[in-house]
Amino acid sequence: MENKALVWKWVEEYQGVFCELSDRVWGMPEICYTEYRSVAEHTAMLNQQGFRVTENVADIPTAVMGEAGEGGPIIAFLGEYDALPGLSQEAGVARYSPLPGNGHGHGCGHNLLGSAAMLAATALKSWLEESGTPGRVRYYGCPAEEGGAAKSFMARAGAFDGVDVAITWHPSAHHEVAKPLSLANTRMDFAFSGRSSHAAASPHLGRSALDAAELMNVGVQFLREHVPQDSRIHYAFLDAGGVAPNVVQAKSTVRYAIRSRDVHAMFELNERVKRVAQGAAIMTDTEVDISIMSAVSNLLGNRPLEEAMQRNLEALGPVPFDQADLAFAAEIQATLTAEEIDNCYRKTGVKPADPKPLSDYIIPLDTHGEIMIGSTDVGDVSWVIPTVQAHVPTMAIGTPGHSWQLTAQGKMPAAHKALGHVAKVMAATAVDVLTDKILMAQMKKAHFEQVSEKPYHCPIPDEVKPPIQPRPDTL
Numbered sequence: 001m002e003n004k005a006l007v008w009k010w011v012e013e014y015q016g017v018f019c020e021l022s023d024r025v026w027g028m029p030e031i032c033y034t035e036y037r038s039v040a041e042h043t044a045m046l047n048q049q050g051f052r053v054t055e056n057v058a059d060i061p062t063a064v065m066g067e068a069g070e071g072g073p074i075i076a077f078l079g080e081y082d083a084l085p086g087l088s089q090e091a092g093v094a095r096y097s098p099l100p101g102n103g104h105g106h107g108c109g110h111n112l113l114g115s116a117a118m119l120a121a122t123a124l125k126s127w128l129e130e131s132g133t134p135g136r137v138r139y140y141g142c143p144a145e146e147g148g149a150a151k152s153f154m155a156r157a158g159a160f161d162g163v164d165v166a167i168t169w170h171p172s173a174h175h176e177v178a179k180p181l182s183l184a185n186t187r188m189d190f191a192f193s194g195r196s197s198h199a200a201a202s203p204h205l206g207r208s209a210l211d212a213a214e215l216m217n218v219g220v221q222f223l224r225e226h227v228p229q230d231s232r233i234h235y236a237f238l239d240a241g242g243v244a245p246n247v248v249q250a251k252s253t254v255r256y257a258i259r260s261r262d263v264h265a266m267f268e269l270n271e272r273v274k275r276v277a278q279g280a281a282i283m284t285d286t287e288v289d290i291s292i293m294s295a296v297s298n299l300l301g302n303r304p305l306e307e308a309m310q311r312n313l314e315a316l317g318p319v320p321f322d323q324a325d326l327a328f329a330a331e332i333q334a335t336l337t338a339e340e341i342d343n344c345y346r347k348t349g350v351k352p353a354d355p356k357p358l359s360d361y362i363i364p365l366d367t368h369g370e371i372m373i374g375s376t377d378v379g380d381v382s383w384v385i386p387t388v389q390a391h392v393p394t395m396a397i398g399t400p401g402h403s404w405q406l407t408a409q410g411k412m413p414a415a416h417k418a419l420g421h422v423a424k425v426m427a428a429t430a431v432d433v434l435t436d437k438i439l440m441a442q443m444k445k446a447h448f449e450q451v452s453e454k455p456y457h458c459p460i461p462d463e464v465k466p467p468i469q470p471r472p473d474t475l
Contacts, residue, residue: 003127003131003431003435004312004315004428004431006127006130006131007123007124007126007127007424007427007428007430007431008123008424008427008428010122010123010124010126010127010130010427011119011120011123011420011423011424011427012420013123013126014049014119014122014123014126015119015416015419015420015423017045018045018115018116018118018119018122018419018420018423019115019416019419019420021041021042021045021115021118022111022112022114022115022116022410022411022415022416022419023111023411024041025038025041025042025081025106025110025111025114025115026091026106026111026410026411028041029083029084029087029088029102029104029105029106030081030082030083030104031082031083031084031085031104031146032082032143032144032146032147032148032467032469033060033062033143033144033148033150033466033467033468033469034062034469034472035062035081035082035143035144036061036062036471036472038062038081038082038114038143039061039062039063039064039081039141039143041081042064042079042081042114042118042141043055043064043141045118046064046066046118046139046141049066049118049122049125050068050125051066051067051068051121051125051139052066052067052068053065053066054066054067057140057154057157057159058150058153058154058156058157058159058466059157059465059466060143060144060150060153060154060466060468061468061471062143062144062150063140063141063142063143063150063154063159064140064141065138065139065140065141065159066118066121066138066139066141067136067137067138068121068125068128068136068137069125069128069129069134069135069136069137070134070136071134071135071136072133072134072135072136072434073135073136073164073165073433073434073440074135074136074137074138074162074163074164075124075135075136075137075138075163075164075165075167075430075433075434076137076138076139076140076160076163076165076166076167076385077117077118077120077121077124077137077138077139077140077166077167077168077426077430078117078140078142078151078166078167078168078378078381079113079114079115079116079117079118079139079140079141079142079168080110080113080114080141080142080143080145081110081111081113081114081141081143082110082143082144082145082146082148083104083105083106083107083108083110083111083146084104084105084106084107084108084146084402085103085104086103086104086105087103087104087105087106087107087402087403087404087406087407088101088102088103088104088105088404088407089105089107089404089405089407089408090408091407091408091409091410091411091412092328092408092411092412093408094328094331094332094334094335094405094408095335096404098404105404105407106406106407106410107401107402107403107404107406107407108146108171108401108402108406109170109171109394109395109406109410109415110145110146111410112171112394112410112415112418112419113168113169113170113171114141115419116169116418116419116420116422116423116426117139117167117168117169117423117426118139118141119419119420119423120167120422120423120424120426120427120430121137121138121139122139123423123424123427124137124427124430124431125137127427127431128434133434133435135434137430138163140154140159140160142154142377144466145376145377145378147187147294148294148377148466148467149187149294149295149296149377149380149460150377150466151296151377151378151380151381152294152295152296152297152377152380152458152459152460153460153465153466155380155381155383155384155456155458156380156458156460156462160381160384160385161384163384163385164385164386164433164440164444165305165385165386165387165388165430165433165443166378166381166382166385166386166387166388167309167387167388167389167426167429167430168378168387168388168389168390168426169389169390169391169392169422169425169426170389170390170391171391171392171393171394171395171406171415171418172391172392172393172394172395173344173359173393173395173396173397173398173399174344174348174350174359174363174391174393174397175313175318175319175359175361175362175363175391175392175393176313176348176362176363176367176390176391177306177309177310177313177365177388177389177390177391178388178389178390178391179301180299180300180301180302180306180382181299181371181373182296182298182299182373182374182375182376182378182379183230183231183232183259183260183261183266183298183373183374183375184259184260184261184262184263184265184266184295184296184297184298184375184379184459185257185258185259185266185295185296185375186256186257186258186259186266186270186292186294186295186459187255187256187257187292187293187294187295188255188256188258188270188273188274188290188291188292188293189238189253189254189255189256189290189291189292189293190213190216190253190254190255190256190277190288190289190290191239191251191252191253191288191289191290191291192209192210192212192213192216192251192252192253192254192280192281192284192286192287192288193209193250193251193286193287193288193289194206194207194208194209194211194212194248194249194250194251194284194285194286194287195207195248195250196247196248196249196250197247197248198246198247198248199245199246199247199248200246203248205248206248206250207248207250207284207285207286208241208248208249208250208284208286209241209249209250209251209252209284209286210240210241210249210252211284211286212252212280212281212283212284212286212288213237213240213241213252213253213254213280215279215280215283215284216254216276216277216280217235217254219276219279219280220233220235220256220273220276223272223273223276227269227272228260228261228265230260230261230371230373231258231259231260231261231265231269232257232258232259233256233257233258233259233269233273234256234257234259235254235255235256235257236254236255237252237253237254237255238253238254238255239251239252239253240252255293256273258270258273259375260298261298261373262298263297263298263379263383263457263459264454266295266298266459267459274290277290291464292460292461292464293464293467294460294464294467295458295459295460296375296376296377296379296380296459297379297380297382297383297456297458297459298379299376299378299379299382299387300379300382300383300387300447300450300451301382302382302386302387302388302443302446302447303446304439304442304443304446305386305387305388305429305433305439305443305446306365306388307365308388308429308432308433308436308439309388309390309425309426309429310365311432312424312425312428312429312432313362313390313425314362315428316421316424316425316428317362318359318360318361318362319358319359319392319393319414319417319418319421320417320421321358321360321414321417322413324413325358325412325413325414325417326356326357326358328409328412328414329357329358329395329396329397329409329414330357330396332357332395332396332399332405332408332409333357333396333397333398335405336396336398336399336400336405340398340399340400341397341398342398343372343398344397344398344399345369345397346369346370347369347370347372348363348367348369349363349367349368349369349370350363350364350367350369355397356397357396357397358393358396358397358414359393359397374401380456380458380459383451383456384456385447386443386444386446386447388429390422390425390426392418392421392422392425393414393418394409394410394414394415394418394419395409395414395415396409
C-alpha cells in the first residue's frame with residue numbers, strides 16, 4: 001500500500017489544476033476532428049507538467065502524446081476531449097437551458113475523461129521520479145471518439161506499438177470496472193447517382209438516386225430479420241437529392257452505421273449491406289459509390305488487469321459525495337423518467353434497497369445486468385495492447401448518455417470529485433503493473449491468447465484517411 005499512498009498523494013497535489021483544465025475544455029466544446037482549442041489546452045498542460053510532447057500523432061492535428069520517464073515498461077493513459085452537436089447546456093442548471101453559440105456540448109463527459117487520464121499520467125510521472133522506478137508513462141490525447149474512430153487510425157499508424165498496457169475510464173453513473181463489451185462498428189456512405197429529368201413531362205428519362213436510396217433502406221429492413229440478434233444497423237440521409245418534387249433526383253447519399261458483436265462478423269455484415277445497395281442500384285438503373293468513413297473494433301477484455309483495477313476501486317471505496325452533490329443530482333433525476341432511472345440499474349444488474357441519486361457502492365466484477373452495448377474506438381487499442389477501463393460516477397443515476405442533463409453536470413463539484421477519484425484508481429493500477437512482475441506476465445499472456453489466432457487487422461482500409469477538418473481562422 002505504500003506505493004499506492006505515494007501515487008495518490010500526487011493525484012491530490014495536482015487535482016485542482018486538472019479540474020480547471022476539464023472546465024476549460026467543457027467551455028469550448030468541439031466536435032469530431034475540430035478539437036483544435038481543446039488539444040491546445042492539453043498540449044499546454046503536458047508541457048507545463050514536463051512531458052516530452054509529440055504533436056500531430058498519426059498525422060491527426062488534434063491528437064497529441066506526452067511521455068515521461070526512462071526505460072522499463074510503457075504505461076499509456078488514454079484521454080479524450082471531443083464534444084457532441086446539439087447538446088449545448090448551461091452548467092449547474094437542472095432544466096433545459098442551451099447556451100448561445102454553435103450548439104455543441106460535452107454530453108458524454110469527455111472533458112472529464114481527458115483531464116482525469118492526464119492527471120493519472122502526471123501523478124504516475126511524479127511517482128516514477130520519486131521512487132526511482134524504471135518505466136515510462138504516456139498520455140495520449142485522442143480526438144473524435146464520437147464517430148471519428150481516431151484511435152483506430154492511430155492504432156493503424158502504429159501509435160501504440162511498444163506500449164505494455166493502456167488504462168482509461170469513462171464517466172458513468174456507477175462505480176465499476178468497465179465490462180469488455182462493445183460492438184464493432186463501420187460507418188459507410190452509399191452515394192447513389194442517376195439522371196435528372198422533368199418528373200411530369202419526361203419521367204421516363206430520369207433515373208432516381210432517391211428511389212435507389214429508399215429501396216436500399218427497404219432491403220436493409222428485410223435484412224435485419226436475418227442477422228445475429230446483437231447486430232445493429234442504423235442510417236441517416238446526408239443528401240436526399242433536393243427539395244423539388246418535380247425533379248427526378250440525380251444524387252442521393254445515405255450513411256449507414258453497421259455494428260456486430262465482433263469485428264469479423266462486422267466484416268461479413270458489411271458485405272451483405274453492400275450487396276443490398278448494389279441491388280438497389282440495379283433495380284433503379286443507377287450507380288452507387290461505397291466509401292468507408294470510419295470503423296472500430298470490438299473491445300477485448302483482460303481479466304488480470306480487470307481484477308487489479310477492481311482491487312484498487314474497492315480499496316478506495318466510492319467517491320465521497322456530499323449533501324450538496326446529492327441535492328443537485330436529485331434535481332437532475334426529477335427531469336428524468338422512471339424508465340430512464342430503472343434502465344440505468346438494469347444495465348448494471350445492481351439496485352440497492354435504499355437508492356440515492358448518486359452511486360455510493362462498488363459493483364462486483366462479475367455482476368451481470370442486461371446487455372446494452374455501444375461502440376468505442378478504445379476497442380482497437382485493446383486488440384493491440386492489454387487494455388482496461390474504469391467507470392466512476394460523474395452524474396445522477398439515470399442520466400442518459402448524450403443528453404443535456406449530462407452536459408449540465410460536467411462542471412459540478414461531484415464531477416470534480418469523481419475526476420480525482422478515478423485518477424487514483426488508474427494511477428494505482430499502473431503502479432501494480434510496474435511493480436508486480438506476475439501481473440505483467442499474466443496480462444500479456446491473456447492478451448496473446450486472444451489475438452494469436454485472429455491477429456489485429458484495422459477495420460479501416462489503408463486508403464481511407466482521417467476526415468481532418470480545417471483549423472478555424474479564429475484560432
